[in-house]
Amino acid sequence: MDNNRHDRIRAxxxxxxxxxxxxxxxxxxxxxxxxxxxxxxxxTAIRDLAVRGAPAIGIAAAWAVALAALxxxxxxxxxxxxxxxxxxxxxxxxxxxxxxxxxDAGANPAALLREAQAxxxxxxxxxRRMGELGAxxxxxxSGVLTHCNTGSLATAGFGTALGVIRAGTAAGRIxxxxxxxxxxxxxxxxxxxxxxxxxxxxxxxxxxxxxxHLMKSGVVQWVIVGADRIAANGDxxxxxxxxxxxxxxxxxxxxxxxxxxxxxxxxxxxxxxxxEIELRDSAELLGTGGVRTVVEGAQAWNPVFDxxxxxxxxxxxxxxxxxxxxxxxxxxxxFGC
Amino acid sequence: MDNNRHDRIRAxxxxxxxxxxxxxxxxxxxxxxxxxxxxxxxxTAIRDLAVRGAPAIGIAAAWAVALAALxxxxxxxxxxxxxxxxxxxxxxxxxxxxxxxxxDAGANPAALLREAQAxxxxxxxxxRRMGELGAxxxxxxSGVLTHCNTGSLATAGFGTALGVIRAGTAAGRIxxxxxxxxxxxxxxxxxxxxxxxxxxxxxxxxxxxxxxHLMKSGVVQWVIVGADRIAANGDxxxxxxxxxxxxxxxxxxxxxxxxxxxxxxxxxxxxxxxxEIELRDSAELLGTGGVRTVVEGAQAWNPVFDxxxxxxxxxxxxxxxxxxxxxxxxxxxxFGC
Numbered sequence: 001m002d003n004n005r006h007d008r009i010r011a012x013x014x015x016x017x018x019x020x021x022x023x024x025x026x027x028x029x030x031x032x033x034x035x036x037x038x039x040x041x042x043x044t045a046i047r048d049l050a051v052r053g054a055p056a057i058g059i060a061a062a063w064a065v066a067l068a069a070l071x072x073x074x075x076x077x078x079x080x081x082x083x084x085x086x087x088x089x090x091x092x093x094x095x096x097x098x099x100x101x102x103x104d105a106g107a108n109p110a111a112l113l114r115e116a117q118a119x120x121x122x123x124x125x126x127x128r129r130m131g132e133l134g135a136x137x138x139x140x141x142s143g144v145l146t147h148c149n150t151g152s153l154a155t156a157g158f159g160t161a162l163g164v165i166r167a168g169t170a171a172g173r174i175x176x177x178x179x180x181x182x183x184x185x186x187x188x189x190x191x192x193x194x195x196x197x198x199x200x201x202x203x204x205x206x207x208x209x210x211x212x213h214l215m216k217s218g219v220v221q222w223v224i225v226g227a228d229r230i231a232a233n234g235d236x237x238x239x240x241x242x243x244x245x246x247x248x249x250x251x252x253x254x255x256x257x258x259x260x261x262x263x264x265x266x267x268x269x270x271x272x273x274x275x276e277i278e279l280r281d282s283a284e285l286l287g288t289g290g291v292r293t294v295v296e297g298a299q300a301w302n303p304v305f306d307x308x309x310x311x312x313x314x315x316x317x318x319x320x321x322x323x324x325x326x327x328x329x330x331x332x333x334x335f336g337c
Numbered sequence: 338m339d340n341n342r343h344d345r346i347r348a349x350x351x352x353x354x355x356x357x358x359x360x361x362x363x364x365x366x367x368x369x370x371x372x373x374x375x376x377x378x379x380x381t382a383i384r385d386l387a388v389r390g391a392p393a394i395g396i397a398a399a400w401a402v403a404l405a406a407l408x409x410x411x412x413x414x415x416x417x418x419x420x421x422x423x424x425x426x427x428x429x430x431x432x433x434x435x436x437x438x439x440x441d442a443g444a445n446p447a448a449l450l451r452e453a454q455a456x457x458x459x460x461x462x463x464x465r466r467m468g469e470l471g472a473x474x475x476x477x478x479s480g481v482l483t484h485c486n487t488g489s490l491a492t493a494g495f496g497t498a499l500g501v502i503r504a505g506t507a508a509g510r511i512x513x514x515x516x517x518x519x520x521x522x523x524x525x526x527x528x529x530x531x532x533x534x535x536x537x538x539x540x541x542x543x544x545x546x547x548x549x550h551l552m553k554s555g556v557v558q559w560v561i562v563g564a565d566r567i568a569a570n571g572d573x574x575x576x577x578x579x580x581x582x583x584x585x586x587x588x589x590x591x592x593x594x595x596x597x598x599x600x601x602x603x604x605x606x607x608x609x610x611x612x613e614i615e616l617r618d619s620a621e622l623l624g625t626g627g628v629r630t631v632v633e634g635a636q637a638w639n640p641v642f643d644x645x646x647x648x649x650x651x652x653x654x655x656x657x658x659x660x661x662x663x664x665x666x667x668x669x670x671x672f673g674c
Contacts, residue, residue, distance in 0.1 A: 028632040178638070181622065183520060183544040186630055189622070194632040205622050205637040207520040209545040209578025213614075213643035216580070241546025243553070247588045248581055277550075285518065285526070285542050288625045293523055295365040295531040300542040301515070306550035 006166040006199040009152035012051065012059050014117065017070070019063045023050045024153055028194035039068035039078040046085040046092070049185065053154020054228045055123050055261060057086060058095035062116040065099040069109040088237060088278045088305050090229040094263040095119055123156035126261040126319035127163040134164030134224070134259050134317040135171050143176030143220040144168070145211060148239035149191035150226030150259070152199075160226040160259040162192065164317065169201050176219055177203040180211055182239060184284045184302065208241050215252040223249045225308075227260035232335075234310030234326025235272030236260075240303055246312035255314045262318045265335045272307035280304050343503040343536040346489035349388065349396050351454065354407070356400045360387045361490055365531035376405035376415040383422040383429070386522070390491020391565045392460050392598060395428035399453040402436040406446040425574060425615045425642050427566040431600040432456055460493035463598040463656035464500040471501030471561070471596050471654040472508050480513030480557040481505070482548060485576035486528035487563030487596070489536075497563040497596040499529065501654065506538050513556055514540040517548055519576060521621045521639065545578050552589040560586045562645075564597035569672075571647030571663025572609030573597075577640055583649035592651045599655045602672045609644035617641050 011022040019036040025048070026032045034050055036042045042064035045051050051060045061082045068078040079096055086092055102115050138144070144165060148154075151162030158166060168174035177196065182188035189205055196203045206214055214220060223245050229237040236242070236258050249256045269275060282300035287293055294300070316323045323330045348359040356373040362385070363369045371387055373379045379401035382388050388397045398419045405415040416433055423429055439452050475481070481502060485491075488499030495503060505511035514533065519525035526542055533540045543551055551557060560582050566574040573579070573595050586593045606612060619637035624630055631637070653660045660667045 029629070180546070181520065183518065183546060189631045193635045197632050197634060203636070205619075205631060205635060207545070207577060207622060207639070209517070209520060209581055210638070210640055210643070212581035212584055213577060213640055214638070216643075240544060240550060244546055244549035244581060244585055247549055248584050251584045251588075282542075285544060288628075288630075291625075291628075292366070294526050294542060295534050297534060298530045298542060299540070301547070301551070302544070303547055303550055306547070306553075 006170055006201055007152065007158050009195055009198055010157050011153045012056055012120070012156065014063055019060065019067060021045050021051045021060060022153070024052055024191060025050055027190055036067065038071060039064040039073060040081060042067070043081045043085050053149060054089040054091040054226070054264060055155040055160065056153070057089050058091035058263065059120045059123060059156055061092050062095045062099050062119045065096065066109065066112040066116040069112045075103055086278070087276050088228045090266045091263050120156045123261060124158060127155055127158035127160060129319040130160060130259050130317050131158060131163035131167030133322050134257060135168035135173055137257070137315060137322070138168050138173040138222060140173050142174055142222060143178070144174050144222045144224050145178040145180065145214060145220045146192065147180045147188060147225050147241055147245060148182045149187040149195065151192060151195045153191050153195055154226065160261065161224040162195065164224050164257065164259050166199065166201065177201060178206050178214060178220060179203050180206055180208045180241065182241065183208055211245055212248040215248055215254050220254055222255045222257055224257045224259060227258050227264050228305055229269065229275055230258070230260060230265045230316065231269040231271050231275060232267045232331055233271050233328040234313060234316060234323070234331055236308045236313060237272060237275045237305050238308065240306050243306040243308050246308040250312050256312060257315050257317060258313055259317045262320050262335060265318065267335050272309060275307060277303050277305050343507055343538055344489065344495050345536055346532060347494050348490045349393055349457070349493065351400055356397065356404060358382050358388045358397060359490070361389055361528060362387055364527055373404065375408060376401040376410055377418060379404070380418045380422050390486060391426040391428040391563070391601060392492040392497065393490070394423060394426050395432035395600065396457045396460060396493055398429050399432045399436055399456045402433065403446065403449040403453040406449045412440055424613050425565050427603045428600050457493045460598060461495060464492055464495040464497060466656040467497060467596050467654050468495060468500035468504030470659050471594060472505035472510055474594070474652060474659070475505050475510040475559060477510050479511055479559060480515065481511050481559045481561050482515040482517065482551060482557045483529065484517045484525060484562050484578055484582060485519045486524040486532065488529060488532045490528050490532055491563065497598065498561040499532065501561050501594070501596050503536065503538065514538060515543050515551060515557060516540050517543055517545045517578065519578065520545055548582055549585040552585055552591050557591055559592045559594055561594045561596060564595050564601050565642055566606065566612055567595070567597060567602045567653065568606040568608050568612060569604045569668055570608050570665040571650060571653060571660070571668050573645045573650060574609060574612045574642050575645065577643050580643040580645050583645040587649050593649060594652050594654060595650055596654045599657050599672060602655065604672050609646060612644060614640050614642050
């Protein structure tokens with residue numbers, strides 16, 4: 001498979017003495033980079049969504065810890081601020097826990113830099129593996145719908161759900177790609193469409209609310225999404241709108257695939273009911289691109305994740321393997337201690 | 338019921354010698370009016386969405402015919418251009434057919450003006466009646482979710498689905514209102530939130546893709562929407578996203594109500610499969626407020642209506658009465674010739 005043709009973007013780049021982040025808030029109109037020379041600059045970039053996507057957040061945070069060590073900043077408060085930057089993505093906690101274990105074992109800055117590099121390299125390798133595993137499930141000539149951005153921009157590279165789409169396209173299994181715009185931040189519209197165009201994969205944008213009508217028209221056989229946290233029973237937290245897609249997919253007999261590295265699996269969380277859903281500022285819904293679109297004084301409810309219950313998920317793909325019809329037993333068998 | 342407290346907006350106003358239309362493209366930032374002194378100005382306003390909402394389109398078109406007669410314009414081409422302005426809304430065809438019958442019977446301009454006024458007055462009366470009928474089905478203390486704008490802006494006044502919400506709020510049956518933003522035109526965000534604030538009804542805006550998560554949280558008992566066309570079996574064409582809401586409502590045991598005047602019922606259309614779905618310019622998805630948000634060269638699929646099948650609809654409310662669990666037999670009994 002010539003995957004490289006479809007994989008040219010790297011949004012999180014270590015530059016020897018600082019971290020370089022592609023500012024995803026400015027895409028697609030501008031390719032602007034943020035040079036982070038202190039851990040708190042990374043914290044700010046995570047909180048303000050300059051870097052987003054659960055795996056990319058974890059990788060950036062790992063580099064931030066190494067950066068703090070290199071600069072001889074106090075590590076405990078730096079980690080604590082990083083941990084608080086985004087509550088839902090478990091990869092952030094996973095990466096920070098992993099760095100913390102090395103700190104506890106007395107790792108020097110060079111060792112922490114090696115660990116951050118390892119986290120990044122492993123993520124890329126996991127994505128390529130998931131791409132193969134996921135693509136192998138898709139019948140040739142299929143159409144797929146994805147949500148949010150789960151690509152190179154959201155990971156070390158290649159992507160999770162978008163990695164399956166890259167691999168499936170390269171293998172000739174996928175020949176139609178649809179992307180939901182993903183209100184309110186428009187990650188699908190702004191980022192996924194940009195990324196797919198950069199990498200030469202033809203795609204069509206749809207309004208999020210057009211997904212069921214698209215499924216009814218028969219042109220998509222799979223919905224493929226990423227995850228921000230997967231509970232021990234397979235319930236999956238992901239970008240708001242994922243739940244609605246899972247319900248509509250079930251109604252139409254369209255298959256539903258979740259693609260995420262095993263670092264996204266949180267066996268300490270029993271079910272989706274226990275997952276904290278991040279509520280963000282209503283201002284994100286009340287205007288677009290800095291322009292107020294809703295009457296002054298209006299209120300909005302802005303949850304940015306929801307939970308697709310395991311019973312609506314046909315398959316969870318991680319780098320460790322594929323779980324069909326996920327439930328607690330199958331999850332325990334693959335991810336239990 | 339003190340409905341007047343919640344009903345102060347009139348978007349289509351005959352001014353004795355011209356038609357005054359509230360330009361809905363400029364709301365909520367600006368209350369700007371278009372003075373139409375020729376029928377083709379109304380045609381343009383309908384095509385370009387300055388006036389929108391199936392009943393309001395029909396009323397504006399009726400006034401346009403009267404205006405053409407008053408100005409001694411040739412009537413046949415004016416009607417033909419009006420008819421082509423929007424394909425999905427059956428009310429447009431219904432109103433034009435009604436005006437055509439009067440033209441065929443030799444009506445003079447004064448008689449055509451009276452007929453347009455009658456169409457407008459009957460729509461307002463129908464909306465008040467539907468408001469009562471619909472509200473009576475809602476248990477006190479309920480929460481509701483609506484989509485698009487179906488209010489005074491979309492009708493002669495009071496509204497269809499929003500009329501039920503007005504009446505239900507006045508009667509103390511509804512105490513929580515949620516409105517989906519309704520991409521891509523944002524009628525929910527721009528128009529419904531504005532209209533509800535004008536009329537003193539508290540509401541919260543949600544992203545369209547947050548609807549299923551909202552239903553799961555248990556705060557809404559009804560989804561209440563309007564219609565652009567109702568087929569002879571009860572299948573309902575309405576704003577894109579309606580179908581997805583109907584599927585999610587069924588999944589959660591939330592009731593689904595369609596509210597529309599009988600002029601929206603098209604007994605000549607057997608099922609939803611026969612209804613033409615308007616596809617609009619992909620540019621509507623590729624930018625917001627004139628600002629390009631998606632990479633140059635990207636493609637989009639932009640259907641602006643979809644079909645909620647009758648089996649997902651709990652009740653259809655028209656001014657003639659309520660049909661529970663709609664099907665061909667019940668529809669024929671109420672709307673058959």
